[in-house]
Amino acid sequence: MNRIRTPEEEQAYRQKQQAETRQLNEALKGRWDQVLLGLIPGLDLAVERGHQHHITCPFHGGANDFRIFQDFADTGGAICSCGKWQDGWALLMHARRCGFGEAKKMLVEALGGRFDASNLPVRYVKVKDPEEIARKDAFNKKIVSQIWGEALPLSDERSFPVRRWFFNRQLHEVRGPLTAVRCHPALDYFTERKVVHTGPAMVCMMTDVNGRTCGLHRTWITDDGHKANVESVRRLTSSISTHPIEGSAVKFDTDRHPVLMVGEGIESSLAARAIAGFPTWSAINQNQMTKLVIPDYVEAVIVWADRDQNDVGQSAAFELVSRLRKAGKRAVCVIPPFSIPAGEKTVDWNDVLRSIGLEEARKLPAVLQVLEPLRASLN
Known part of the structure; x- marks a missing residue:
């Protein structure tokens, strides 16, 4: 029979547990993507593809529903239509249907029975090359500028697919001008860097609080204003380092x-x-x-x-x-x-x-x- 702890012993026990949890969090920061792969089946594809890509949810099976957060390595957070998990603790407890204590035990075991990451392989972190970042930014800016430049104002008669899209959604009162919304008459849809579809798309500009363009949201539709037959109807363009989405x-x-x-x-x-x-x-x-x-x-x-x-x-x-x-x-x-x-x-x-x-x-x-x-x- 376990002896009941005194108030002083209970306080010391809780302080010890809190100290261990803080130590674990420090050890896991920047390592969640390594540690969780061995604990959550199906997570590897999401980590491989990165935060800008959706995958089939490893929990409920919804196609193109699940993605990790941009800071997944630091936080372990992810989101899906079936839930939102701000950190790796919440994600692990959901995936393994367990409580905090059991999740903590699994994480300690994944670290080799320690509360630090000394048993994990040395992590090679590639330092971001400013020139490479600049090249990617220039490419992403070019894509955004090209798509937006080719898109047409909703007042243009060739923007009928978007106007019909609004009509089909029974948005009968859409006051204009909606300068942040345009219609692209024939936008390419890529899968694994291959064009698999070309068709009309509603293109919406995203801007920050200072009015700077941060990216585009695209919705592929049909000529008569219905969802296009593509894997993921809605997509965001890649972000620009100086103008985060x-x-x-x-x-x-x-x-x-x-x-x-x-x-x-x-x-x-x-x-x-x-x-x-x-x-x-x-x-x-x-x-x-x-x-x-x-x-x-x-x-x-x-x-x-x-x-x-x-x-x-x-x-x-x-x-x-x-x-x-x-x-x-x-x-x-x-x-x-x-x-x-x-x-x-x-x-x-x-x-x-x-x-x-x-x-x-x-x-x-x-x-x-x-x-x-x-x-x-x-x-």
């Missing part, structure tokens, strides 16, 4: 208005824009939403969240709201008041619009309780 957004409106609305995807954000009428940005995805940089002139932010089965969309929205409130801004989150349909993973504000129409969406209590006090405060 993190913190940027697709800005449908650039007015210096005290109120800013933020949504996740393009279509969901445009739906929110039609419902409420305030200047709107799209963060593109959950990870981007948590890192979004809001201008100083904005006083109040409305975050139109997605409702996800795994709470990833809601969590990202709440994280942004919490950060903005700490910075002294008014911030509130609006979540679709509908349940997720059977067989679906999420419901967003475009789904709300498609379900009940624009006028009924404007009358929803969840919408009115946010917009009425805000509009009253502006008068």
